[in-house]
Amino acid sequence: MEGRIILIALGILIFLSVIFNEFLVSFNLIEFFFTVIFLGSGLTFFRKRNVGTLGSLIFGIILLLDTFQLFPTSLNFWELVLLMIASYIIAVGFKGLFHIRKPHLKINKSIISENLPPKFTGNILDLSTDVDWSSLNIDSSKIDTPVKVKAVIDNDIYSFRQEHDTSKVDIFNKLKISNVKVPERAKITVYLNENIYYNYRAELNVSTAFFDLRQIKTREVRIKSTASKITLIPSQKDNTSVDVDSEVSSINIKLPQDVALVLNHIGDLNFKNFGRMYQREDGTYVSDNFSEASYTCYLNISSEISHLNVEFI
Template sequence: MHGRIILIALGILIVLSVIFNEFLVSFSLIEFFFGVIFLVCGITSFKKRNVGTLGSLIFGTILMIDTFQLFPTSLDFGQLFLLMIASYIIDAGFSGLFHIRKPHIRINKSIISENLPPKFTGNTLELTTDVDWSSLTIDSYKIDSPVKVKAVIDNDIYSFKKEYDSSKVNIFNKLKVSNVKIPERAKITVYLNENTYYNYHADLNVCTAFFDLRRIKTREVRIKSTGSNITLIPSQNDNTSIDLNSEVSSINIKLPEDVSLVLNHIGDLNFKNFGRMYQREDGTYVTDNFSEAFYTCYLNISSEISRLNIEFI
């Protein structure tokens, strides 16, 4: 912008010098004019701390001093050109010493930490998480309430909402339709009480999810996943039934040694690390520790173009 203003002003001066036969335009006037331009450009940009602002201030000051003949001798065009180069060299040196950079742009983020629900009745909680483009973690923790939610959300990108009553908690984190930025993933962690039973429903849209259910009593888990990466460790405190509807997702099941897996699937599914499972007559797959395991995870998968990896930990 400043460069365009200088070009327009220079063009006007040239037109005036031709029309008025240099009556209005002398070298001193041009020097004064550009001295003002460089000073104004330097001062208006100084608060932004951009590289080049100090050079503009130095050279503008030199032009003003020479205009009023405060130097011992008057400077010619070649000397002024060299002084302009020197001004910006000095600016570059100071920029390197003091690491001048643009100010940090403040992001409108919310840091959320809340225990839910305030009043819990019964022994089973209905929990729902419906999230877009987020990093979601489910884990156990020593808490008094059934659910503790911690989240870092950019309010310009996401619409975060929670609903609850005495027996259910619903957590939503949806991308705003009006958002045009490439969003940074929201970070959401949900801690669960080890003494409460849970029916859990997760709706994941392009998310990275880590579900560590080892110390959690999960009676029913339903997951709908689109374009997501899921790592799941089944409960070691209860038998678990997991229904998973997967579209173009990666599913990694990590089994503790005392938990067996019964797998039933339909659709397009690519298996990996399937060595410790065998197929029964009914078409289901069972891990080789089925008869010795304390608890069993029943996994039903309906999938399209997804990958399943099963490993023991």
């Protein structure tokens, strides 16, 4: 903003000085005006630490010295223009010599670790996650509660909250509407109890997700994804039904050797790789280990301009 004001004011000064031969302009008054502007912009160098603010600081000092006639001779307009150019050249040179950088800004981060819900009844939990611009991991762990959440969140960028009752846990991490910065991804890990059954719903917006469900008893999994990257490993402890609604996303299914996959897909894919799968008469795809697999993952995908890959691990 300061740079634009300086350019506008400088253009007006040049126009009036050349066209009207300084008839309407008091040069000393204008010089003092620019002294204030350049020094005001230049003093922010100690906070912003960049070439522009250093150049403004150097030129502002020159204007201040000339305004109070501290040079041996008074400088005319064109000499000041050359000195302004020289000030920014010197600033660029200092950057090369001393690597001028912005100071490290303190980030208002929260490190969250909670066990949920505190009072759990029954053996089935409904879990949901709704996240923006986050790195989300779902994994199993030998924990006493159904869910353990660990997260690193920048409070200036995200609004993070959790809701729960005796049989449900909802986790939200949404971008604040007032935020104008390009955010660093939040990091969220959710650990699930290996002895509890889960119904899981995930909403992902411009996020990266890794769902390792191998040791988790999942009954139903529903994923809605927009511009995200998803890696899913199905459960090796129970048959699982997975529904994916994908818009411009990348989906990678990693199958354990003892888990079969039945895939039903509708919509558009810009790339697909269905290795070790064959298509049945009804249009569904089945993995070649279907007859000997211990469990089966029934995967239904509705997609628009997405990438789908199936591989065995």
